[in-house]
Amino acid sequence: xxxxxxxxxxxxxxxxxxxxxxxxxxxxxxxxxxxxxxxxxxxxxxxxxxxxxxxxxxxxxxxxxxxxxxxxxxxxxxxxxxxxxxxxxxxxxxxxxxxxxxxxxxxxxxxxxxxxxxxxxxxxxxxxxxxxxxxxxxxxxxxxxxxxxxxxxxxxxxxxxxxxxxxxxxxxxxxxxxxxxxxxxxxxxxxxxxxxxxxxxxxxxxxxxxxxxxxxxxxxxxxxxxxxxxxxxxxxxxxxxxxxxxxxxxxxxxxxxxxxxxxxxxxxxxxxxxxxxxxxxxxxxxxxxxxxxxxxxxxxxxxxxxxxxxxxxxxxxxxxxxxxxxxxxxxxxxxxxxxxxxxxxxxxxxxxxxxxxxxxxxxxxxxxxxxxxxxxxxxxxxxxxxxxxxxxxxxxxxxxxxxxxxxxxxx
Amino acid sequence: xxxxxxxxxxxxxxxxxxxxxxxxxxxxxxxxxxxxxxxxxxxxxxxxxxxxxxxxxxxxxxxxxxxxxxxxxxxxxxxxxxxxxxxxxxxxxxxxxxxxxxxxxxxxxxxxxxxxxxxxxxxxxxxxxxxxxxxxxxxxxxxxxxxxxxxxxxxxxxxxxxxxxxxxxxxxxxxxxxxxxxxxxxxxxxxxxxxxxxxxxxxxxxxxxxxxxxxxxxxxxxxxxxxxxxxxxxxxxxxxxxxxxxxxxxxxxxxxxxxxxxxxxxxxxxxxxxxxxxxxxxxxxxxxxxxxxxxxxxxxxxxxxxxxxxxxxxxxxxxxxxxxxxxxxxxxxxxxxxxxxxxxxxxxxxxxxxxxxxxxxxxxxxxxxxxxxxxxxxxxxxxxxxxxxxxxxxxxxxxxxxxxxxxxxxx
Numbered sequence: 001x002x003x004x005x006x007x008x009x010x011x012x013x014x015x016x017x018x019x020x021x022x023x024x025x026x027x028x029x030x031x032x033x034x035x036x037x038x039x040x041x042x043x044x045x046x047x048x049x050x051x052x053x054x055x056x057x058x059x060x061x062x063x064x065x066x067x068x069x070x071x072x073x074x075x076x077x078x079x080x081x082x083x084x085x086x087x088x089x090x091x092x093x094x095x096x097x098x099x100x101x102x103x104x105x106x107x108x109x110x111x112x113x114x115x116x117x118x119x120x121x122x123x124x125x126x127x128x129x130x131x132x133x134x135x136x137x138x139x140x141x142x143x144x145x146x147x148x149x150x151x152x153x154x155x156x157x158x159x160x161x162x163x164x165x166x167x168x169x170x171x172x173x174x175x176x177x178x179x180x181x182x183x184x185x186x187x188x189x190x191x192x193x194x195x196x197x198x199x200x201x202x203x204x205x206x207x208x209x210x211x212x213x214x215x216x217x218x219x220x221x222x223x224x225x226x227x228x229x230x231x232x233x234x235x236x237x238x239x240x241x242x243x244x245x246x247x248x249x250x251x252x253x254x255x256x257x258x259x260x261x262x263x264x265x266x267x268x269x270x271x272x273x274x275x276x277x278x279x280x281x282x283x284x285x286x287x288x289x290x291x292x293x294x295x296x297x298x299x300x301x302x303x304x305x306x307x308x309x310x311x312x313x314x315x316x317x318x319x320x321x322x323x324x325x326x327x328x329x330x331x332x333x334x335x336x337x338x339x340x341x342x343x344x345x346x347x348x349x350x351x352x353x354x355x356x357x358x359x360x361x362x363x364x365x366x367x368x369x370x371x372x373x374x375x376x377x378x379x380x381x382x383x384x385x386x387x388x389x390x391x392x393x394x395x396x397x398x399x400x401x402x403x404x405x406x407x408x409x410x411x
Numbered sequence: 412x413x414x415x416x417x418x419x420x421x422x423x424x425x426x427x428x429x430x431x432x433x434x435x436x437x438x439x440x441x442x443x444x445x446x447x448x449x450x451x452x453x454x455x456x457x458x459x460x461x462x463x464x465x466x467x468x469x470x471x472x473x474x475x476x477x478x479x480x481x482x483x484x485x486x487x488x489x490x491x492x493x494x495x496x497x498x499x500x501x502x503x504x505x506x507x508x509x510x511x512x513x514x515x516x517x518x519x520x521x522x523x524x525x526x527x528x529x530x531x532x533x534x535x536x537x538x539x540x541x542x543x544x545x546x547x548x549x550x551x552x553x554x555x556x557x558x559x560x561x562x563x564x565x566x567x568x569x570x571x572x573x574x575x576x577x578x579x580x581x582x583x584x585x586x587x588x589x590x591x592x593x594x595x596x597x598x599x600x601x602x603x604x605x606x607x608x609x610x611x612x613x614x615x616x617x618x619x620x621x622x623x624x625x626x627x628x629x630x631x632x633x634x635x636x637x638x639x640x641x642x643x644x645x646x647x648x649x650x651x652x653x654x655x656x657x658x659x660x661x662x663x664x665x666x667x668x669x670x671x672x673x674x675x676x677x678x679x680x681x682x683x684x685x686x687x688x689x690x691x692x693x694x695x696x697x698x699x700x701x702x703x704x705x706x707x708x709x710x711x712x713x714x715x716x717x718x719x720x721x722x723x724x725x726x727x728x729x730x731x732x733x734x735x736x737x738x739x740x741x742x743x744x745x746x747x748x749x750x751x752x753x754x755x756x757x758x759x760x761x762x763x764x765x766x767x768x769x770x771x772x773x774x775x776x777x778x779x780x781x782x783x784x785x786x787x788x789x790x791x792x793x794x795x796x797x798x799x800x801x802x803x804x805x806x807x808x809x810x811x812x813x814x815x816x817x818x819x820x821x822x
């Protein structure tokens with residue numbers, strides 16, 4: 001049969017017009033602005049504060065190696081077989097126990113990026129109003145965007161979301177969903193204050209708005225005092241795990257390692273059961289072995305590793321803040337994060353951080369301009385710096401170079 | 412701050428009406444009919460021909476263990492770090508070489524279920540006409556369904572899709588997309604004949620219809636002669652990898668192991684570049700370590716393992732077909748697969764395989780009723796049997812029990 005005449009183009013053959021054949025949804029997607037910048041900054045001479053990468057030199061490589069070995073021995077072929085969409089039962093159990101909720105309210109996902117995609121998929125109809133921080137996590141905008149949300153920006157300050165402004169928005173806008181990163185936000189490094197959290201939970205409950213609390217960094221607090229999560233407050237408020245309007249997402253990417261892609265969602269049963277259906281269609285289940293590896297690491301390695309990362313990032317943040325104080329000209333403002341991986345710089349009005357980037361790169365230092373983090377634009381004079389994966393010496397050099405760049409731009 | 416007053420419900424607190432808050436998209440999703448059946452069939456006494464699970468006793472467990480170890484040594488922390496959305500370069504390179512196309516035309520995905528989801532996402536606008544085989548792979552319907560396709564069923568026979576009927580459909584329907592499993596189809600085990608492949612490629616090109624060729628089983632041929640893939644014919648037809656209208660999906664799930672979730676898409680550059688954007692929002696990237704493990708196994712283990720699986724499934728299929736011939740009453744028709752994991756049984760008209768399932772279970776044998784595999788209904792008298800993961804002895808027992816069940820239903 002292989003010797004049959006090959007298919008051959010009809011004389012009128014034309015390549016398909018692929019662009020014309022894309023879905024409406026696909027037209028809403030864009031190449032990530034950050035991704036393009038990151039490509040430039042991967043050149044070896046560049047000191048990059050641009051990426052949001054956890055420090056690889058801290059990864060528990062040998063522990064992961066042993067955990068893989070142990071999981072393959074403990075579970076045998078089941079470690080490599082298809083598994084349930086909901087996730088590896090002992091992992092769900094552990095997460096549920098820590099949160100004080102049943103395992104049935106926990107869904108394992110392939111990185112918390114998948115949580116955002118699936119939640120967008122099951123909750124956002126075209127035109128639904130979604131409230132996001134200004135600025136917000138760019139990856140959430142990328143996940144939600146194909147589903148056609150209409151964004152409303154919530155103003156923020158050093159205490160996180162301005163809840164008075166939020167009340168005004170809720171009064172005048174029929175919002176369905178609010179997305180927030182309350183701890184050490186990406187991109188600003190800011191934390192929502194405890195009093196504001198309570199108010200946000202109450203207001204959104206009263207106005208019938210679901211909340212996605214995205215908390216990849218919560219365990220990485222290196223100063224100040226922890227506030228309860230929106231999820232905890234939501235449970236108190238509703239009195240029942242299956243009535244709470246708060247949907248909580250977190251991940252092992254920042255506390256253990258990102259490359260295994262293990263994360264989870266905690267939510268009321270009706271949300272979880274729809275998530276299961278969505279995940280079945282999206283990737284059937286999160287890789288089996290990866291969930292078992294993480295499960296092996298929960299008791300000993302995770303707490304120790306979290307402590308190691310927290311301490312290292314605290315030191316790096318302090319080094320960066322120290323040099324910023326010495327090197328940046330007056331008129332430049334910046335946040336002082338109490339955890340996480342990022343801080344946020346606001347340049348004097350009139351300096352465009354996107355245009356300034358070329359000059360920074362010529363001095364071998366990179367950052368991410370702030371503007372892409374605003375759903376509706378703005379923040380042209382802002383930028384994000386990551387301190388998680390640079391050595392103190394590189395931080396010193398890089399911040400000096402960035403200080404010079406800013407001074408030059410001010411001239 | 413933790414001592415603040417807890418959030419407390421307003422007197423008028425009501426749990427959110429979660430169902431009312433779901434997206435239009437979520438309303439189109441359903442719990443998988445198969446999934447519910449599989450739960451029942453997991454009881455230990457049941458001989459199950461229902462699942463579509465690869466045989467776990469054949470998994471190359473020790474080889475995967477060594478490959479994980481080697482990958483962690485070779486790449487160090489990079490094996491556990493975030494990685495590129497497109498996929499691990501050596502893996503894309505290998506796939507591209509085998510297909511005779513540039514690595515740039517290969518996108519790695521988290522199981523081929525993700526390929527179907529992302530392709531549905533970027534190609535199907537609400538109401539777009541999608542042509543599917545009758546019956547078709549249920550998982551594809553689950554992936555596409557949230558995006559709101561309008562299905563048209565293509566009639567099939569023992570040679571696969573009836574291409575004369577397809578021409579009629581193309582002439583009268585403005586279809587955008589055709590989805591097919593040309594090799595050892597799930598659920599029927601049928602293979603599209605070589606001449607029909609050529610005609611399908613030409614017809615869809617002429618009518619401007621994109622084709623998703625889903626080929627998880629192609630390497631598992633145990634009898635007969637291989638036909639060229641639609642993708643190969645599409646390349647010949649278009650003369651250029653970036654002009655072909657065929658999008659090819661395949662996976663390491665059936666040839667190596669499913670639990671690592673490593674699969675891929677081959678397509679024209681405009682499709683790949685939109686897939687990259689979609690995947691970024693969906694899960695950032697397929698787990699790094701998993702891609703490296705598979706890459707370690709490509710040269711030696713993959714060919715050997717494929718041969719092992721092919722041989723075993725060929726033997727199991729032969730045993731099942733032999734017992735069917737002896738045990739099933741006349742008037743029952745069944746397919747004779749040349750590869751893959753499934754065969755398809757058509758009972759005499761009037762027997763409803765869904766209703767018959769309870770009787771089969773009471774005889775400790777399980778199958779999947781055929782009806783859910785039809786996008787628009789039908790096939791009430793059909794059922795799918797999987798021979799991949801049962802021993803010859805269990806196959807003998809199970810087929811005898813199923814034969815009795817059918818005879819009882821005929822009375």
